[in-house]
Amino acid sequence: MSEKISHDNIDDENRIDFIDFDALLGAVRRQWLVVAVCVACAALIGFAVATTSVPLYTASAKVLMDRDANQVVQQLSVIGGVMDDEASVLSQVELLQSETIGLAVVDKLDLSNDPQFMARQSSLFGSVVRFIKSVVSVSQWFSSGKDDSVAAEAKRRAALGRVVGNVDVSRVGRTYVLEIKYTSPSPELAARVANTIASEYLVDKLNSKYDATRRASVWLQDRIDELRRKAMETDLAVQKFKSANGLVTAGNSLVSDQQLSELNSAMIVAQSDSAKAEAKLDGIQKVISAGQSDAIVTDALDSSVVNELRKKYLASSKLESEISSRLGAQHIQAVRLRKEMDEYRRLMFEELGRIAESYKSDLAIAKARETSLQNSVSLATGVSAVANETQVQLRELEREAETYKNLYQTFLQRYQQAVQQQSFPVTDARVISSATAPDSPSQPRKLLVLAAFCFVGAGIGAGIGAFREFRDRFFRTGEQVRDILGLEFLGIAPLMNDGLRVVDNATESNPRSIRKATEVTNYVIDHPLSSFAETLRSAKIAADLGVSEKECKVIGIISTLPGEGKSTVSVNFAELLASQGSRVILIDADLRNPGATRAIGRHAQEGLLETLLEGKNPKDCFLYNARTGMAFLPAVVKHRVPHSSELLSSVAMRKLLSTLSASADYIIIDLPPLGPVVDARAMASRIDGFVYVAEWGKTARRVVRQTLETEPLIRQKCLGVILNKVDQEKMNLYRSYGSTEYYYSRYSEYYQEKT
Incomplete structure (x- = not known):
């Protein structure tokens, strides 16, 4: 869990x-x-x-574009169409900012000769810019004089540039209102120019419409004359064609067509009458053939004879029924009544026969009339068909004549409208707000x-x-050491009066530097509870745990670049170990730049070189620290040693280390930096563990990583890294939550940097 x-x-x-x-x-x-x-x-x-x-003042005027006003150009367009509102508004904005309006304003206000308008603004940066432009335009110094007309035009164009450059036209929201703003050092001049721009805009609109109507009038007049001639020619052609082909019209149609229409109507009536008469005849013949005395026939009901006989028949039938029911069907009266009823039925059917004969006569008359009308219609149809074939050409001529007539009337009407617009033109814009002189400047804010x-x-x-x-590619925190190098972070060594530079400059002729060097090299002795001493104790634990199988541990102090403070760390590390009761020997193996020797062995006459080259006893060359008992084998370099790497990897060096190991618990070797020389690499096999010193905020992470990647043996034996010359105040800026640096203020309760 x-x-x-x-x-x-x-x-x-x-x-x-x-x-x-x-x-x-x-x-x-x-x-x-x-x-x-x-x-x-x-x-x-x-x-x-x-x-x-220079303070600038902005005056504004507002112009409304009236979309309900008549637009002559659109009225005169044959096809017509509606201009996009957004595009039309943007077009008016560009018109207000155009050179046409600008030149009109310049000429009306005579701005090119107005000293106040043409005066230059005397701001600090404006003066600098004008000076630079004047220096760049050297050709103007040698230009020849210009005549008056060219100079006047140049001034006019310069005034135009100022007008166009200082005017700003914008649309108010989504309305058809345009706001004209003009900026000038003079509030009165700004208002005057803004109002003039608005008025000249209206004048330009009027002039453009007047020119449009005038051009339209001239064009329409020519078209009207042409259409009048065409209309007369086509009308005359129609009349000639009618006369040539005998096409007589009554109203809007031909006489033959009217006659054919009337005959068709009469024939339809005759056909209806024939069908009606035939239906009556068929109906009465069915009644007669069936012998149905009770059948209703419309014409029979209108006959008084049939009605009288039917009444008698019904009376006899009623009486016969009563007698048969009382006296029997064979009674003499019943028999007599039945005979009367038969007589009455015979007489009715005779009357129906006479009516049927009249129906036959009516049917024959109707059929004869229908046949006559059909013959007349056939004759009229033939005449109309011939006329219609000719009328196709007539209708084409009539359509052409009607078209020219309509065009002539339309153009004549538009011509009258154009003439009226030309005599009294209107504009679709008006000023709704005039500019006034502003009280406060608009620029600069x-x-x-x-x-x-x-x-x-x-x-x-x-x-x-x-x-x-x-x-920033340098080491700043312990997390960077672990993440980038994959090595243990041993701790920090705070910046101590620029310790390395003090050690390097410490000479007999510089007593102050000697004193400072002494303070730096004895720092862990003078400040045993400091953070630096705690870092070196961490290095001691790393050495004890990492090289636990050997009684005498050979520890090399290395760095990547010169000046990172490895000599200071070497001396203090050796003194810390010696102060804890260990037998410690410090060897300055930097034969090209012996910093440790300059710091604590300035008066030495013999050292490591004499031991290796001349076979001297190393104990005769030792310098001892009176406070800790640490033994120091200096490197007294009297001349350049070109083969220092061979000396450090030689058999004599191996024997020296073997001899010293018998009488020491720790041998601390101050090695040359890895970057410029190969001495430390040559001696890597003789070292049990390395303590890597990197200068905080100065040594690039990349160079350290690359150096260790090329030296796998040194990396394998590296006990950890010490960040030297740490500016503790600046290091607080690189702390992150949960890191060692974040809790450094709490750690400091256990440290005592000063005694």
Whole structure:
């Protein structure tokens, strides 16, 4: 369960580190001063600009584009169409800012000869820009004089440039209102120019419409004359064609067509009458053939004879029924009545026969009339068909004549409208708000200018800070040592009066440097509870654990570059070990730049070279520290040693180490840096462990990583890394939550840097 919780915590931490807020905040803490300096410089520049700039005043006038006004050009268009509103508004904005309006304003106000308008603005930066332009335009110094007309035109164009450059036209929201703003050092001049721009815009609209209507009138007049002639010619052609083909019309149609229509109507009526008569005859013949005395026939009901006989028949039938029911069907009266009923039925059917004969006569008459009308229709149809074939050409001529007639009337009407518009033109725009002289300047807005410069300065400072962060390729924290080098971080060595430089410069002719060098080399003795001493104790533990199988441990102190303070670390490390009761021998093996010897063995006459080359007893060359008992074998270099690597890897060096190991617990060797020489590489096999010294904020991480990658033996034996010359105040800026540096303030309760 605990392993699962730990795994979840690691995942949460990785997710949080996806955006490293601690790194961002650390970068802000480190670079805030750069940003502040840039903001301060930008603020000073902005203040200078705001205070030296000439105050400018902006006056505004508003013009409304009336979309309900008549537009002559659209009325005269045959096809027509609606212009896109957005495009039309933007077109008017460009018109207000055009040279046409600008030149009209210049000429009306005579701005080219107005000294106030043509005066240059005398701001600090404007003067600088004009000076640069004047220096660049050297050709103007040698130009020949111009005549008056050219000079006047040049002044006019210069005035136009100022008018166009200082005017701003914008649309008010989504309305058809255009706001004209003009900026000038003079409030009265700004209002005057803004109002003149609006008025000249209206004048230009009127002039453009007048020119349009005038051109339209001329064009329409020519078209009207042509259409009048065409209309007369086509009308005359129609009349000639009718006369030539005998096409007589009554109203809007031919006489033959009217006759055919009337005959068709009469024939339809005759056919209806024939069908009606035939239906009557068929109906009465069915009644007669069936012998149905009770059948209803319409014409029989109208006959008085049939009605009288039917009444008698019904009376006899009623009486016969009563007698048969009382006296029997064979009674004499019943028999007599039945005979009367038969007589009455015979008489009715005779009357129906006479009616049927009349129906036959009516049917024959109707058929004869129908046949006559059919013959007349056939004759009229033939005449109309011949006329219709000719009428196809007639209708074509009539359509052409009607077209020219309509065009003539339309163009004549538009011509009258164009003439009226030309005599009294209207514009689709009007001024709804005139410009007045402003009371306060619109530019410069000092607070806005200052804020803008500060913002730009902050951006520049942030950019510089980001560049510095990007270029910061040095070791700053222990996490970087572990992550990049994969080695143990032993601790930090704080900056002590620029210790390495003091040691390097310590000479007999510089007593102050000698005193400082002594303070630095004896720092762990004088400050046993300091963080530096604790770092060296960590190095001792790493050496004891890493080289535990040997009684005498040979520890090499190395660095990548010269001047990283390895000699100071070597001396203090040896003194710390000696102060704890261990037998310690410090060897200065840097035969080309013996920093440790300059620091604590300045008066030595013999040392490592004499031991290796002349076979002297090393104990005769030792220098002893009176306070700790540490033995020091210096490197007295009286001349250049070109074969130093061979000396350090020689048999004599191996014997020397073997001899010294018998009488020491620790042998600390101050080796040359790995970067410039190969001495440490040559001696790597003789060393039990290495303590790597890297200068904080100065040694690039890349060079250290590459150096260790090329020296696998040294990397394998490396006990850890010490960051030297650490500026503790600056290091706080690189701390992240949970790191060693984050808790350094709490660790310091256990340290005592001063006695």
